[in-house]
Amino acid sequence: MEVALIDIGTSKGIRIPANILKSFDSPQSFDMHVEDNKIVLDIIQNPRYGWEEKFKKSSNELLIDDALDLDEWDEI
Numbered sequence: 576m577e578v579a580l581i582d583i584g585t586s587k588g589i590r591i592p593a594n595i596l597k598s599f600d601s602p603q604s605f606d607m608h609v610e611d612n613k614i615v616l617d618i619i620q621n622p623r624y625g626w627e628e629k630f631k632k633s634s635n636e637l638l639i640d641d642a643l644d645l646d647e648w649d650e651i
Contacts (some may be wrong), residue, residue: 605616
């Protein structure tokens with residue numbers, strides 16, 4: 576696919592078609608670098624990507640008993 580550079584203020588940019596972005600689940604940011612004389616964009620995943628599924632799979636037990644009195648914290 577051929578794309579043209581466009582002016583964005585004092586910089587240049589390209590338009591990424593929506594259908595390409597949708598195939599990557601609409602990324603919000605990329606890491607851009609040059610590799611073998613090519614511009615490469617790597618998707619930066621949300622730091623919390625996959626957390627919801629991991630929490631669903633984990634046990635629901637609390638790590639610290641929430642019924643502890645504040646005086647008992649020194650004993651832990």
